[in-house]
Amino acid sequence: MSDPSQPSSAAHVRLGIVMLCHNELPRAAKLAQVWAAGGAVVAIHIDANAPADEVATLRADLAGHEDIVYSRRHRCEWGAFSLVRATQDAAALLLDRFEDITHVMVVSGSCLPLRPVADLRAFLARHPTRDFIESVTAADVGWTVGGLNEERFTMRFPFAYRRHRKLFDRYVALQRRWKFRRHIPEGLVPHLGSQWWCLTRPTLHAILADRRRPEFDRYFSRVWIPDESYFQTLARRHSTQIESRSLTLAKFDGQGKPYIFYNDHRQLLEESGCFVARKIWPNATGLFAHFPRPLIGEASAAEPQPERVDRMIGQAVARRKLGRPGLYMQSRFPRKDAENGKTSGSYAVMQGFSDLFPDFEEWLADRIDADVHGHVMSKHGVEFAGRMPIGPGGLSDSAALRDLDQRGFVANLIRISQREQIVQYSPRDSQDLNWFMATDPNAQIFVITGAWAVPLLHSGMPFDDIRRVAAKLQRIELAQIDILNSVWLKARTRVWDLGDFCSRPSGVMRNILRDLGGEPAAAANLPQMREIAGMGRFLQRLRNAGLRPQLMGEFPVADTMPKKENI
Amino acid sequence: MLLVRAIRRRRRLRPVADRTKRIRRSDILLFMTIRNEKIRLPYFLEYYRRMGIQHFLVVDNGSDDGGLEYLAEEPDVSVWSTHDSYKASRFGIDWINWLLYRYGAGHWCLTVDPDEFLIYPHHDSRPIKALTDWLDASTVKSFSAMLLDMYPKGQIAAQPYLEGGDPFQIASWFDPANYTIRKNGEYWNLWIQGGPRCRAFFRDNPEQGPALNKIPLVRWERSYVYVSSTHMLLPRSLNVVYDEDGGEKASGCLLHAKFLSTFETKSAEELERRQHYSDSQEYMAYHSGLQESQDFWCDESRRFEDWRQLENLGLISKGNWA
Numbered sequence: 007m008s009d010p011s012q013p014s015s016a017a018h019v020r021l022g023i024v025m026l027c028h029n030e031l032p033r034a035a036k037l038a039q040v041w042a043a044g045g046a047v048v049a050i051h052i053d054a055n056a057p058a059d060e061v062a063t064l065r066a067d068l069a070g071h072e073d074i075v076y077s078r079r080h081r082c083e084w085g086a087f088s089l090v091r092a093t094q095d096a097a098a099l100l101l102d103r104f105e106d107i108t109h110v111m112v113v114s115g116s117c118l119p120l121r122p123v124a125d126l127r128a129f130l131a132r133h134p135t136r137d138f139i140e141s142v143t144a145a146d147v148g149w150t151v152g153g154l155n156e157e158r159f160t161m162r163f164p165f166a167y168r169r170h171r172k173l174f175d176r177y178v179a180l181q182r183r184w185k186f187r188r189h190i191p192e193g194l195v196p197h198l199g200s201q202w203w204c205l206t207r208p209t210l211h212a213i214l215a216d217r218r219r220p221e222f223d224r225y226f227s228r229v230w231i232p233d234e235s236y237f238q239t240l241a242r243r244h245s246t247q248i249e250s251r252s253l254t255l256a257k258f259d260g261q262g263k264p265y266i267f268y269n270d271h272r273q274l275l276e277e278s279g280c281f282v283a284r285k286i287w288p289n290a291t292g293l294f295a296h297f298p299r300p301l302i303g304e305a306s307a308a309e310p311q312p313e314r315v316d317r318m319i320g321q322a323v324a325r326r327k328l329g330r331p332g333l334y335m336q337s338r339f340p341r342k343d344a345e346n347g348k349t350s351g352s353y354a355v356m357q358g359f360s361d362l363f364p365d366f367e368e369w370l371a372d373r374i375d376a377d378v379h380g381h382v383m384s385k386h387g388v389e390f391a392g393r394m395p396i397g398p399g400g401l402s403d404s405a406a407l408r409d410l411d412q413r414g415f416v417a418n419l420i421r422i423s424q425r426e427q428i429v430q431y432s433p434r435d436s437q438d439l440n441w442f443m444a445t446d447p448n449a450q451i452f453v454i455t456g457a458w459a460v461p462l463l464h465s466g467m468p469f470d471d472i473r474r475v476a477a478k479l480q481r482i483e484l485a486q487i488d489i490l491n492s493v494w495l496k497a498r499t500r501v502w503d504l505g506d507f508c509s510r511p512s513g514v515m516r517n518i519l520r521d522l523g524g525e526p527a528a529a530a531n532l533p534q535m536r537e538i539a540g541m542g543r544f545l546q547r548l549r550n551a552g553l554r555p556q557l558m559g560e561f562p563v564a565d566t567m568p569k570k571e572n573i
Numbered sequence: 574m575l576l577v578r579a580i581r582r583r584r585r586l587r588p589v590a591d592r593t594k595r596i597r598r599s600d601i602l603l604f605m606t607i608r609n610e611k612i613r614l615p616y617f618l619e620y621y622r623r624m625g626i627q628h629f630l631v632v633d634n635g636s637d638d639g640g641l642e643y644l645a646e647e648p649d650v651s652v653w654s655t656h657d658s659y660k661a662s663r664f665g666i667d668w669i670n671w672l673l674y675r676y677g678a679g680h681w682c683l684t685v686d687p688d689e690f691l692i693y694p695h696h697d698s699r700p701i702k703a704l705t706d707w708l709d710a711s712t713v714k715s716f717s718a719m720l721l722d723m724y725p726k727g728q729i730a731a732q733p734y735l736e737g738g739d740p741f742q743i744a745s746w747f748d749p750a751n752y753t754i755r756k757n758g759e760y761w762n763l764w765i766q767g768g769p770r771c772r773a774f775f776r777d778n779p780e781q782g783p784a785l786n787k788i789p790l791v792r793w794e795r796s797y798v799y800v801s802s803t804h805m806l807l808p809r810s811l812n813v814v815y816d817e818d819g820g821e822k823a824s825g826c827l828l829h830a831k832f833l834s835t836f837e838t839k840s841a842e843e844l845e846r847r848q849h850y851s852d853s854q855e856y857m858a859y860h861s862g863l864q865e866s867q868d869f870w871c872d873e874s875r876r877f878e879d880w881r882q883l884e885n886l887g888l889i890s891k892g893n894w895a
Contacts, residue, residue, distance in 0.1 A: 269698060290703075325892060326821060336765060337822040337824035339754060340817055341817045344819050396872070407776055414754050419750075421750065422886075
């Protein structure tokens with residue numbers, strides 16, 4: 007046996023390929039020739055279900071190849087032991103028939119070699135005693151379909167998963183309920199991993215010639231998906247050096263089915279430096295024409311670098327599972343609180359400011375890097391910045407259109423805009439999104455409670471109407487404040503009452519500008535503020551009319567009614 | 574019941590060119606109804622042939638522009654003719670349901686209008702068979718593709734559409750992010766509205782605005798039936814083309830080449846016939862809009878680039894089909 011640190015020549019490696027074929031036999035025939043041409047010996051297992059005429063064609067196509075042999079055919083069913091049986095027979099055939107074989111690798115009829123077969127041989131020559139087989143203890147694996155990890159080994163599975171799904175599920179549930187457990191043969195520690203392995207001759211031989219093999223086979227024949235556990239478990243028993251990874255690039259798409267490669271993945275696959283990739287879409291003729299790359303010069307034993315592929319597939323899996331935050335669309339319409347991000351970016355809701363400062367929007371827009379809108383939830387229509395009839399993304403200023411889907415309106419506004427969105431809000435506006443915004447970590451909510459009283463003070467409406475409106479607005483704002491005080495609050499909120507704010511407006515605005523990423527010093531020159539002299543008297547009149555103002559804070563009753571010149 | 578209606582309507586369809594014997598088991602089929610749309614047909618057939626549609630099954634509702642004769646000559650088209658009322662056949666869907674029942678079972682079936690052009694993730698590098706194979710492997714039976722209204726910059730009629738041309742060279746703009754979505758509790762489908770038509774014509778009564786949600790691609794079974802256009806189907810599990818736990822399923826869109834120079838004559842004609850939805854409310858609105866030279870374009874309009882642009886905007890999704 008050679009020293010692993012001394013790269014030995016690829017000539018010392020004789021590679022045996024077990025090729026498991028179910029359909030697409032013409033493609034399989036071509037691939038078998040590719041392996042044979044690269045100096046490997048191929049044992050083909052053809053599913054007994056494959057159509058006879060295709061089998062005959064395949065055999066005719068491959069006639070004359072001494073290094074392509076056929077193993078005994080089994081009827082293969084997904085998830086059943088027949089696949090292991092097929093692999094065992096084919097592997098045994100290889101070891102018996104070809105004494106010079108040093109490694110055996112399992113591939114399928116839809117596994118495409120990317121690099122020259124000589125590269126793989128050179129790579130194996132560099133690690134002559136390593137068994138490349140992904141093998142993870144069942145207890146730690148956590149990636150399998152249907153949540154069955156350890157239970158694969160301790161339950162019975164008499165019903166086919168794909169054909170009798172309901173029975174399968176019910177029987178599993180029943181066994182869980184009755185705490186049924188099969189006995190695992192002594193000395194075995196269940197391991198799981200990819201069925202696309204590459205073992206050294208000694209290890210494979212030891213597995214196949216194990217004294218206790220009848221016992222193990224009997225046991226595994228009742229384990230679920232044994233092709234992902236039989237060799238993975240037994241290699242642990244016999245191998246001296248397990249390298250727990252697969253030399254085949256075979257990824258899952260997060261829903262338990264193999265990831266499929268297409269023509270447009272050509273460059274990605276080429277750069278991955280992987281030896282073999284699966285699955286390839288059968289009609290991806292561009293890939294089949296391009297790969298495997300021809301051997302130019304010396305064979306390369308370079309390590310595969312599948313990180314980019316991993317990243318791409320990882321992103322795809324995340325896209326399917328988590329989606330993009332704040333996106334509501336035809337194929338992503340999350341239930342309430344399952345949004346994984348109610349909105350896509352931060353935004354601010356400012357309540358009461360425009361009631362105190364008539365020119366607040368322009369003032370703020372000059373001081374921070376953000377789109378400052380008016381009351382976008384106003385019942386009369388959407389007040390976009392600059393009062394444009396069409397807002398970001400083509401959103402309409404029609405209140406009726408917005409109200410068809412308010413959540414979508416806000417999410418669209420935020421998602422389509424490059425800059426932070428700031429909106430004005432008031433108890434006069436539609437309140438349906440209060441919970442949505444309060445439970446959204448992207449929201450910053452600044453409230454001056456009771457500020458809605460300032461325009462009322464100056465409204466000149468008959469006092470009876472003012473009282474009625476004030477009662478209504480107060481009720482609405484109290485309900486909103488309840489939400490902002492709830493334990494489910496996720497938004498960053500700051501609440502001042504009117505009296506509090508008016509006592510130190512510059513100080514408060516300085517903090518707000520800082521929170522919004524502006525320059526605090528810019529709060530020095532505040533915009534023109536509406537007159538609040540007379541607020542104390544006004545509140546007292548409301549009290550006298552039987553309404554208790556709760557949100558405005560402290561104003562001295564003694565001050566006078568607003569004078570004409572103050573308005 | 575809907576299926577019974579559809580089966581009863583079969584007698585009203587007269588085969589003009591029946592090449593359905595040529596349909597092979599794994600073929601992907603396209604179903605549509607046309608009326609006086611000959612000018613659109615060459616580009617339409619070319620577009621979908623390139624995508625990998627193997628057979629077109631068409632109901633012609635009384636064309637008099639030579640469209641029927643044109644289709645009858647095409648080797649991969651089967652065409653039936655009827656002079657029945659479009660409206661009484663529930664806007665043609667009864668006819669289509671019959672054809673789907675008779676020829677669609679076991680096939681992936683794409684049901685579109687002649688002005689709808691399917692876009693799906695990777696459509697520029699993968700034929701539709703790649704998509705349907707993947708859907709099969711994922712045990713997905715229906716694929717969502719919302720309608721995306723495309724329009725030119727300037728007046729709709731300004732640049733004439735010529736037979737065989739790419740309509741999206743002219744109508745190359747769309748609205749990126751003004752779509753409203755609501756879930757239909759009864760059929761489980763999403764109602765999607767919005768886009769240029771809604772903001773231009775239905776701002777005060779958006780409920781009347783056209784529905785943009787479509788499920789045009791379905792692996793058909795005998796027990797399936799379209800309920801209302803291709804907006805929704807039965808059984809209703811087919812309408813759940815969206816994920817409700819925050820994830821994204823794969824989806825595409827139908828680029829809608831309705832707003833071309835051909836539109837003005839079409840809308841006048843449809844208005845005359847009153848054969849469309851809600852007494853052609855849509856067409857009435859358009860026509861009044863058009864007389865004042867309708868221009869959908871606004872500063873927020875985006876020029877169509879490719880499917881990746883739509884994916885970035887979140888109008889379609891790759892799901893986990895990367």
